[in-house]
Amino acid sequence: MKTVDMNSQEFKDELEKTWKFVKKVSESRGWVQNPNEDVNEGVAMGLARNKLIYGKRFCPCFMVIGETKEEQKEADNRICPCKPAIEKEIPEDGVCHCGIFCTPEYVEAQKAK
Secondary structure (H helix, E strand, C coil), rough: CCCCCCHHHHHHHHHHHHHHHHHHHHHHCEEEEECCHHHHHHHHHHHHHHHHHCCCCCCCCCCCCCCCCHHHHCCCCCCCHHHHHHHHHHHHCEEECCCCCCCCCHHHHHHHC
């Protein structure tokens, strides 16, 4: 497996692309980012790392199964934004499993707590 130096320019560039990806996904689906910046930072860093290692933004909260691209596809690894988040987690819970994507209503409820 490829290793990633999180201080490298390659990682910093990919992290910047990942933030643009997160913003674009949020805007296109009417979602917002988690009000907890630590959650967002951790998930974004994991997405960027997975993109550099595997070539895809696999959800960082789940293990990536499979050595080859074919094995990874067959294992039905979660690619962000994943189908369970789109179809079940966000509509029902207001937030995806990883926590970076939320509904505006979820964020308001969190602020009220």
